[in-house]
Amino acid sequence: MTQTTVRWGIAGPGRMAATMAQAFEHVSNGELVAVGSRSLERAQGFADEHGIPVAHGTYEGLADDPNVDAIYIATPHPQHTDIALAAIAAGKALLVEKSFTSTVEDTQRIIDAARAAEVFVMEAMWTRFNPAVQHIRELIADGTIGQVRAVNGDLSAFRAYDPNDRLFDPALGGGAVLDLGVYVVSFAQHFLGAPDTVHAVGGRYDSGVEGEFGVLLGYDDGRSASLAGAFTVQGPGRMAILGTGGWIDVHPRFHRSASITVWRGKESETQHFDSGYQFEVQHVGECLAAGLTESPIMPLDDTLAVQRTMEQMLAQIHG
Secondary structure (H helix, E strand, O other): OOOOOEEEEEEOOOHHHHHHHHHHHHOOOEEEEEEEOOOHHHHHHHHHHHOOOEEEOOHHHHHOOOOOOEEEEOOOHHHHHHHHHHHHHOOOEEEEOOOOOOOHHHHHHHHHHHHHHOOOEEEOOHHHHOHHHHHHHHHHHOOOOOOEEEEEEEEEOOOOOOOOOHHHOHHHOOOHHHHHHHHHHHHHHHHHOOOOEEEEEEEEOOOOOEEEEEEEEEOOOOOEEEEEEEOOOOOOOOEEEEEOOEEEEEOOOOOOOOEEEEEEOOEEEEEEOOOOOHHHHHHHHHHHHOOOOOOOOOOHHHHHHHHHHHHHHHHHHHO
């Protein structure tokens, strides 16, 4: 598919979908034309609120809509797989909210289906597409901080325990690892690659999901990443990328990437950037216009590597 304007649909009219709908106001190569839900009433209400022309009462209806080119999947993690496979079968490009799925097996199923059908699929890791992180990639490629040897950071978001909330429900993919860990692990994986060893600890709520975690990612050549996240505490949400010639502080909250400080010895330079969800949507449109079936910035192999790391973390935390 090569075209200037991508016609988008949203699957799952929840909180994240509402945020993404607002981001479309800043997307120059795409427009939001449809929304789908298991409830036509919910879909229509979301459509009315956000000025979306078409509402579907089933996800199948959204996938089969001939006026939709791409679908953003914003449902809870365990629901991604069935929606994604149906959309791929219908030839729709996909932007799948993180975590991509709740298991490595489901992630692999989607990847295999997408590659077999030659349909574009990408995980919605918006951090990678913010201008600050784009600039960090350029700095590292230019050798500004030398060879990257370590990534250290955290992402915490205090939430009062509520067993009825999705975040604390194992059936809906709840838990700090899939909700917060995906950010810190993906950030480290982006700059260090997939780890050779994973050592994780954490605590669990009565519902069974983990409320906090700490993880050390190890690499056979001595590099490492020390990462943490939690619903149980307040925290800054910062990252540091450490190199042989300097380091980069990605200021809180790092996943929004609004500012960074580059250090070379005692000299530092702070820069400020725009951030938003529109950049990942824009990127999908650019990939489709170029005839790509995977993103060079968020390729499916990276998604699979992150999912495998999180699976190891969950296995160690839950025993």
